[in-house]
Amino acid sequence: MAERRNYTDGYWWSNDGLRLHFRDYPGAADQPPLLCLPGLTRNARDYETLATRLAGPRRVLCVEFRGRGESAYAKDPMSYVPLTYLQDVDALLADQGIGRFVAVGTSLGGIVTMLLAATGPERLAGAVLNDVGPELDPVGLARIRTYVGKAVYHPTWMHAARAIAEANGDVYPDYRIEDWLRMAKRLYRVNSSGRIVLDYDMKIAEPFRVPGNEAGPDMWPTIDALRGRPLLVVRGERSDILRAEVADRMVARHGGAEQVTVAGVGHAPTLDEPEAVAGIDRLLAGV
Template sequence: MNSPYFRDVYFKTDDGLTLYARDYPGPTAEAAVILCLHGLSRNSRDFEDLAPLLQKNYRVIVPDQRGRGRSEADAQVEHYTPQTYILDTLRLLDDLEVKNFSVVGTSMGGLMAMGIGALAPERLGKVVLNDIGPVIAQRGLDRIKQSVGSKMIFPGWSAAADHLASVNETAFPHYATADWLRFAARACSQTPDGVALDYDPNITVPLSGATPDVRPDDLWPLFESLADVPVLLIRGALSDLLEPPCVEKMRQRNKGMEVLEVPGVGHAPMLNESGVSDVLISFLSFPAIR
């Protein structure tokens, strides 16, 4: 894909898959790096509005996790876990000779940021958690299990947009037809058989009751690994995945954490809502006091 903003990067994982990332060069070769990490069923296109804004001051790296977008699917479905994605991402950064970076992580990408905080805290600058915390609300988890994980192919982009609207309209009640078409352009791709959701449906296998990954209580130590890292928490006011009691408990455990609630939006804010990018960029730009 030719773009005036980014270059395509392909790299090999330790277990031999070929994965993809967008690399948005910064204004100088020494520019600080922002790593943008997408959610469970999404891909690097989710950041196509935010990344060019960040690129004015930073180098921005946006991977497609295995089984999403232009990255290879994994025949070993048990590898579809945040732990594996973290190792893949650190491998990418090592290949690109990036030692230190900040993270903007949406949903699963935020869980990955917490995991990086536990595994390689010395590499983290700042962290933006987009609509995710150490307690994942059951109603949101149930919705994800019901709506993600099926191989779906649509006859055209309008049909894909209609499906995505039916699944996500409670999270984005203000969206019009044009918004859902753009949503579809980010979440789907054109295939010889039609317009398909752009992920391997097996990505949800580790979420099933037969192969549990981690219990919600297990995530608090990961969040606490960010105690010395400046954190901005962004929450959709209508979110069914990150509930207010969890936000309050996060505040209690990380006194310096900043919080931004986005009105009229559920899980998860696209970060192009009015004023959100301004707050996010200001947070990333302000010198960290650690």
Template sequence: MVAEDGFRDVFYSAQDGLKLHARVYGEGNPGLPVVCLPGLTRNARDFHALAKKLSTHETEGRKVIAFDYRGRGLSDYDRDWRRYDVAVEAADIISGLVALGVEHAAFIGTSRGGLIIMTLAGSRPTLIKAVVLNDIGPVVEGDGLAQIRAYLQRSPKPATLDEAIKIQKTVHGEAFPALNEDDWERFTAALYKEEQGRLRTDFDPNLLKPLKAINLNRPLPALWPLFDGLAATPLLTVRGENSRLLSSRTLEEMATRHPTMQQIVVPGQGHAPLLETGSLPREISAFIRRAEKSLQTREERRHSSASVP
């Protein structure tokens, strides 16, 4: 049953039996579905505004699926924090798409979600028909990751949403001068849940253990071979103007390796841009539409050449 706010909650089992959650918008809509993958400690609610816009378009409404990884949102927490791992989470997404009967889709990945997409491109390339990478690339800047880790380790515990919004503004306000009050409230509310009258971050605290284990005194391994797996896939990369995780230098190298890659630099936002703001929904929708038409044209040519005696 679809709720009043436009989505249906779906629960499915991972390969190890963990119960995982996804939101499905626009069920029954034709066309190429869209799969939305959030950042490290984020969840499906991050994509609510964008998913509603993509799924309710007057002429091109699409099915949109937004996932909660294990340990986030409405998905079960894993007893073994070592399984909070990109490869495991990629396998979880495959299980979810199988359960939903989705054979291929356009993928939108914010931060960690983009790493999962690149992993999927290596293991299930036919699954991915178009990609939007939101402020992530094959080189993750160590100082940006250090900033994220430091914030999460000392993250305050607000009592109210208003207090939480003030904290987020204090921490991220310099990197996100473009956000308005509604943006801050929407961004912050998606990070928390209410338990026993208090706010709690909506993720397993054990998620920080793999992050703590990373030695930031050494350069992080570059993932260019995984990125190169997207060479034949329509690609749009979004970078926050003030991002410290995806550098302009890496973005330039990505464009060199993927000459047809489209790119958007979002003014007044850092890591990671809110994809429902400004013209981004329209540009993302147009990109997916172009990718879909290109796929249809190639398929028609393939059938035409196969039918020639």
């Protein structure tokens, strides 16, 4: 039997005419909804567990940036940059009539979260920045540039899972084959030829390969914009994107943020880990 879906598919239009997709998990209207923003090569499926756990008391929207999942691919690959993603999310908020929300951003999604705070801090009721900050470690960026945008395919899901395990074993050292299979189902899709392929436009790599395009200008003022609002900084203990000293500076600069370190994990925590679950629950209790 097919698994019962607990969400509906939602769509909206970008300013340049792209039809974009999000998963809409229903919830009570008297709480600010959660807006979940994924990483560079990821999609709405990354937030399945989190959304299922938290929906009901509040609505949860899991966004797919342009060029990912069921969202349309951009005609201009140079639009695959954080400022355009920000404009796309602004269009979603206007389309859905959302004036206040809690943002959960992983990696690239965290950069967009910080930009949302900078351009309209009054609309954020709280924020989770998952393994990302105003400064990105060049070591991790160099690693990401080695694989993003490289088209690969696999004949079976097991082949895909084993390939992910080989590439990411140091990020999730305790994962078992069932965990890698679950990740494969989030990263890949079956194309029209029956091949298992990555579920994003390979051209997202074009602007990312230009140094400085990952985050744009000085991002530290975005932490100032989040002052007075609950902020959770999640960091993987083995992260090569968010250095420990940068996370510490974020917490100190904000003045009221909480930092959670997920032991034994690299970039990026899935937010299903007990430490992250407890931290998110504490943040939402303070919203």
